[in-house]
Amino acid sequence: MTRRFKIVLFLIIPVLIITSGVILYLLAGRTAETEVSAEDVQPSIVEVEVLTKRDGIEISGNIEPVASADLAFPIAGYIEKILVSAGDKVSSGETVAILEDSQQRFNLAEVDVEIDTELVSGTQRNLELLDLKRQMKATELEDTRLKSTISGVVTEVYADTGDFVTAQQAGSASDVIVRVIDRSSMMALVEVDELDAPYLSPGQRVEFQFDAYPDLSVSGKVSMIPMEARVTSQGIAVLDTEVVIENPPSEILPFFTFSGEI
Numbered sequence: 001m002t003r004r005f006k007i008v009l010f011l012i013i014p015v016l017i018i019t020s021g022v023i024l025y026l027l028a029g030r031t032a033e034t035e036v037s038a039e040d041v042q043p044s045i046v047e048v049e050v051l052t053k054r055d056g057i058e059i060s061g062n063i064e065p066v067a068s069a070d071l072a073f074p075i076a077g078y079i080e081k082i083l084v085s086a087g088d089k090v091s092s093g094e095t096v097a098i099l100e101d102s103q104q105r106f107n108l109a110e111v112d113v114e115i116d117t118e119l120v121s122g123t124q125r126n127l128e129l130l131d132l133k134r135q136m137k138a139t140e141l142e143d144t145r146l147k148s149t150i151s152g153v154v155t156e157v158y159a160d161t162g163d164f165v166t167a168q169q170a171g172s173a174s175d176v177i178v179r180v181i182d183r184s185s186m187m188a189l190v191e192v193d194e195l196d197a198p199y200l201s202p203g204q205r206v207e208f209q210f211d212a213y214p215d216l217s218v219s220g221k222v223s224m225i226p227m228e229a230r231v232t233s234q235g236i237a238v239l240d241t242e243v244v245i246e247n248p249p250s251e252i253l254p255f256f257t258f259s260g261e262i
Contacts, residue, residue, distance in 0.1 A: 056261035057199060059190040059206070059243070064254050066244065067182035069150045072175040073099060075143045076167045079159055084178060088154045096154070096178045099144040099165075108137040152182035155254075181254060187223065187244040188258070194237040200225050200262070206243045208260040213251055220245035222262060 077099035084096045111134045118126050156179040159165060166175060192200060204222040224242035231237055243262070245252070 056207075057192055057196045058259070058261055059192070059241075060257075060259045061188040061190045062255045062257055063186045063188050063208075063210075063245065063248075063252065065152075065181040065183060066185045066187045067150050067152065068254075069148060069152075069180045070176040071096060071146055071148060071178045071180065073097075073143065073146055073165055073177065074167060075099070075140065076165060077101075077144065079161055079163045079165060079177070082157060082159065082161055082177075084154045084157065086154055086157055090148045090152065090154060090180060092148060092151045094148050095145045096148055096180075097146040097159070099146075101141060101144040104137070104141040104144055108134065108141055111137050146177055148178075148180050150180055150182050152180045152184075155179050155181050183248070183254070185244055185246050186248050186252065186254065187242055189240045189242055190260075191232075191238040192241045192262075194229055194239065197229075197239055200239070200241065204262055206260055206262050208245065208258045210252060211257045211259075212253075216249065216251065218245055218248060218252065 079097060080100045081098040082096070083098070084090060090096060111130060115127065115130045115134065118130055157177070158179070159177045165177065200222065202222055202225060206220040206222060208218040208220060210216060210218070220243055222241060223244040226240055229237040229239050241262075243260075
């Protein structure tokens, strides 16, 4: 073995040893890093909100006319004429009954005579007072004409010609002469649980099923949602929601029982 070869070999061996050590160190560090990374990785939890289709809001009640009028005379007297019968259509302002009015016509004519006399030899002040008096007597004569306050259909006539009627009193049904309803639209107030309040909106579609006609489906809508809830005797908060049917079928009569879904 020559001297030059020994020198080269002497230089190569340390280099190989050092290189091997570096490689082993790097491999060991990479393996440890991989192990630590695997331990540090934690599974992430993702919350997924599942939205399901909500069933409709079930309702029930009795349907009634949006507008109705129980007509009664504001003064007492004997009925001279009944001008309508059950089933007749009437317009707002149409006369449906008349009281005997001879006393009212006499009172008005008497005031007219007083005014004529005062025009000849009276004062302006007296004429003004007589004019007010005449307006009052004319109103009394007008009160002998019972007029419908709405357009609709006569459903009941409670009196006959010749009957004596007393002046209308608040809350007295006995004074009612004629009942008129407007059947062009019907409505109902239905209880909606407070838990269903977020699912209510004006104009929302409503499907009605009537006990009298189970095969007849009628559509309507939510017409009014109250500004505050009501607590029932069971302690449950409910919304008295108004639902309406426009132009209901002729088969559907006021106060029919229904069930439905909003």
